[in-house]
């Protein structure tokens with residue numbers, strides 16, 4: 001097994017992160033979104049290897065509102081979402097928002113899930129570290145259910161992902177990453193329903209899973225992608 005065969009097996013239709021962001025931008029141009037009239041938001045893991053997705057989006061859209069928490073979970077809530085929306089340009093009474101929301105996973109040179117090589121570190125490490133930590137807790141016993149003020153984001157991640165877990169099973173890291181993706185998509189759509197007025201705003205949702213290659217480059221497995229323009233949902237494709 002190599003990284004490429006693991007990628008093709010677990011995440012078919014994956015594309016390079018730079019191509020993914022470029023295609024989302026190009027596609028949205030035809031729906032009236034552009035750098036001059038749109039507030040872009042990115043929720044990725046706090047891990048520095050996740051940052052390039054947000055940086056690419058910032059390059060494309062000119063600015064980025066940071067929605068990031070551990071594992072890419074969206075813990076900024078209504079207040080965070082409303083803040084970003086209130087910073088959007090108003091063009092003829094209309095506002096436009098774009099959301100990129102992604103958990104992440106690394107693969108090693110032999111296609112091992114979760115294995116990550118970081119510059120300057122002699123031993124391989126893990127990504128996503130928060131999901132790996134949660135999974136290890138599940139393997140040992142039931143992870144703590146309380147909200148630990150000294151570990152707020154991991155506490156919230158445990159509470160949120162526990163709702164998605166198959167009963168009595170410890171998912172593989174790949175499956176846990178997919179569950180995180182589902183939770184992030186659900187939370188994104190829930191927060192958008194609570195905060196967006198589609199009568200005066202258009203928005204786009206770009207979700208999926210960010211994948212780190214052993215050479216340090218990033219890929220994106222595209223999940224649910226769409227825009228809502230004039231209240232109407234439009235599917236978005238990033239296929240070449």
Ligand SMILES: [Zn+2]
Nearest residue numbers: 045047128129
């Ligand atoms: Zn992470």
